[in-house]
Every structure is written in structure tokens, then in C-alpha cells.
Amino acid sequence: MSQERFKAEIxxxxxxLFHIAQHILVEEDEAEDAVQxxxxxxxxxxxxxxxxxxxxxxxxxxxxxxxxxxxxVKSRTDLxxxxxxxxxxxxxxxxxxxxxxTEDILKQIIEKLPPLQQAIIRMKDMEEYEVDEIAEITxxxxxxxxxxxxxxxxxxxEDYLKWTNV
Amino acid sequence: MNxxxxxxxxxxxxxxxxxxxxxxxxxxxxxxxxxxxxxQADLPERFKAEQxxxxxFETKQSKPSFSIRPYLRWAGVAxxxxxxxxxxxxxxxxxLSDYAYVNGVKITDKQTVRCVAEKTMKxxxxxxxxxxxxxxxxxxxxxxxxxxxx
Numbered sequence: 001m002s003q004e005r006f007k008a009e010i011x012x013x014x015x016x017l018f019h020i021a022q023h024i025l026v027e028e029d030e031a032e033d034a035v036q037x038x039x040x041x042x043x044x045x046x047x048x049x050x051x052x053x054x055x056x057x058x059x060x061x062x063x064x065x066x067x068x069x070x071x072x073v074k075s076r077t078d079l080x081x082x083x084x085x086x087x088x089x090x091x092x093x094x095x096x097x098x099x100x101x102t103e104d105i106l107k108q109i110i111e112k113l114p115p116l117q118q119a120i121i122r123m124k125d126m127e128e129y130e131v132d133e134i135a136e137i138t139x140x141x142x143x144x145x146x147x148x149x150x151x152x153x154x155x156x157x158e159d160y161l162k163w164t165n166v
Numbered sequence: 167m168n169x170x171x172x173x174x175x176x177x178x179x180x181x182x183x184x185x186x187x188x189x190x191x192x193x194x195x196x197x198x199x200x201x202x203x204x205x206q207a208d209l210p211e212r213f214k215a216e217q218x219x220x221x222x223f224e225t226k227q228s229k230p231s232f233s234i235r236p237y238l239r240w241a242g243v244a245x246x247x248x249x250x251x252x253x254x255x256x257x258x259x260x261x262l263s264d265y266a267y268v269n270g271v272k273i274t275d276k277q278t279v280r281c282v283a284e285k286t287m288k289x290x291x292x293x294x295x296x297x298x299x300x301x302x303x304x305x306x307x308x309x310x311x312x313x314x315x316x
Contacts, residue, residue, distance in 0.1 A: 106222040126226040128194045150190035157188070157215055164215075 024067035036138040117152035
């Protein structure tokens with residue numbers, strides 16, 4: 001599916017996908033993040049979207065599954081909360097040893113970012129999309145993308161310094 | 167676009183761009199400059215974190231590009247190969263067109279070749295007996311030399 005077709009066929013579904021997401025996740029912020037993630041996911045697989053009879057039906061399914069996964073992950077992390085985080089903290093010598101390699105450290109830091117921030121930092125810093133392109137794909141404002149990008153980048157730096165200056 | 171941008175950043179410019187980078191305000195182009203700056207060895211200690219982060223991103227880059235730039239590079243390569251090929255062809259043709267071996271030495275100058283050829287023809291005509299043969303030799307000479315006056 002071309003860039004133009006993606007914009008013409010998938011982006012107009014945004015509102016509908018948002019309603020589905022909100023129905024499952026309840027909270028508006030989370031639904032918004034989920035929709036952006038789904039759109040980015042669809043964007044990255046746009047070449048194979050032609051395979052489906054109805055791209056709209058496919059997008060709906062992807063959104064549902066994505067939100068259900070999010071819900072699952074959320075309930076799991078809520079249970080683990082503090083005890084998990086302290087174990088995975090910087091003061092664990094085994095982990096320090098395992099993660100001393102710069103690439104591993106950064107990979108893990110990025111994987112720990114919220115999914116949307118992860119997706120945005122990947123697109124901007126690795127795939128070299130401009131902020132306004134990302135905003136267009138996710139159907140959000142440039143400002144929203146920029147804020148998420150800024151948060152993600154600051155967090156990566158902060159965590160990286162934490163890891164290396166233990 | 168500003169042409170100054172093409173040159174390497176100073177540390178001060180890099181500091182400013184890095185600040186902009188963390189606010190999410192840098193363009194892809196500016197980030198490329200930063201990347202080039204951070205790829206240098208012996209940078210001040212304060213750039214260590216950014217060096218690691220940009221270095222990491224560099225290894226992960228794989229944009230499915232619609233840009234014509236990579237193709238442009240190959241087009242450039244193709245043009246260079248074509249020009250070299252064409253040059254070689256012309257060179258070869260030129261070398262093939264007019265030359266003669268005189269005492270084992272290759273001569274490509276038209277005038278020289280003509281002189282030598284005339285001399286040889288005269289020598290041949292001297293060696294032969296009889297007027298008719300002399301005429302034939304002269305005729306032959308004219309025919310042969312007409313190639314050079316074309």
C-alpha cells in the first residue's frame with residue numbers, strides 16, 4: 001500500500017479505532033497512545049496491507065488485539081510493581097555485569113520506554129522520519145510527537161548515565 | 167539551506183544542537199550533523215553519553231527509503247563506468263585507425279606514415295624493370311596513398 005493510499009484509507013479510520021480502544025482500555029490517554037501505536041504498526045506493515053480484503057476490518061482487528069495485549073501487560077506489571085523494579089535496579093551486580101556493553105544497555109533502556117515513545121524514537125532516530133511525518137502518520141499534532149520524542153530522549157540519556165556511572 | 171551547515175560543527179554549536187535535540191526540535195539533517203560531529207575521536211568528556219546514544223542509533227538505521235539519493239549514487243557510478251568505457255573505446259579506435267610499423271616502431275602520425283609509405287613505394291618501383299611495370303607501380307602507389315588523403 002502506497003503512502004497516499006495509507007493516508008486515504010487508514011488515517012480516516014482513526015476516530016473509529018479510538019472508540020474501540022477506549023471501549024477496551026477505558027482511559028482516554030491510554031486509548032490515544034494505543035491508537036497511535038496501532039497506526040505506526042500499520043504504517044510499518046503497509047506493504048502487506050493489500051493482502052487483506054478490507055484494510056479497515058484488518059485495522060479494527062489489530063486495534064482490538066493490541067488493546068487487549070496492553071490490558072494484559074498492564075495487569076501483570078501492576079502486580080509486580082515495586083518488588084520487580086528493585087530487583088531490576090542498577091545496584092544488582094549480576095545485571096551490571098550483563099549489561100556493561102553499551103549496545104545492550106541502550107537496547108534495554110529503549111525497550112523499557114512506553115511503547116509509543118519507543119515507536120517514535122525508533123522512527124525519528126533510527127528510521128529518520130521528520131516529526132511532522134510521524135504526526136501525519138499517527139494523526140496527531142507535531143507538538144504531541146515532539147513532546148513524546150523529547151521525553152523518550154531525555155529518559156534514554158538519564159538511564160544511560162545511571163547505568164554507566166553506577 | 168545554509169551552506170555553513172555542511173562543515174563540521176564546533177563544540178559550541180554541537181552543545182546547542184544537543185540541547186535542541188533533547189527538546190525534540192532538531193531536524194533529521196541537524197541530527198546527521200550531530201552524528202558526524204559525535205563520530206570524531208577525542209571529544210570532551212561531556213559528549214560521552216551522546217556519543218554512545220548516537221553511535222547506537224547509527225547501527226540500527228534502516229529506513230525503508232523513498233529518497234532518490236541512494237539511487238543517485240549508483241547512477242553516478244554508472245555514469246563514471248560509461249564514460250570510462252566510452253573513453254577506452256575512442257582511445258582504441260584512434261589507435262587502430264592510422265598507424266604503421268617502421269623498423270618495429272609504431273607510428274601514428276599521418277604525415278610520417280605517408281612519407282614512409284611513399285619512400286617504400288619508390289623503392290619498389292626502382293627495383294622493377296620495364297616501363298609498364300613502372301606505371302603499374304605508380305598507379306598502385308596512387309591507389310594506396312588515396313587512403314591517407316580521404
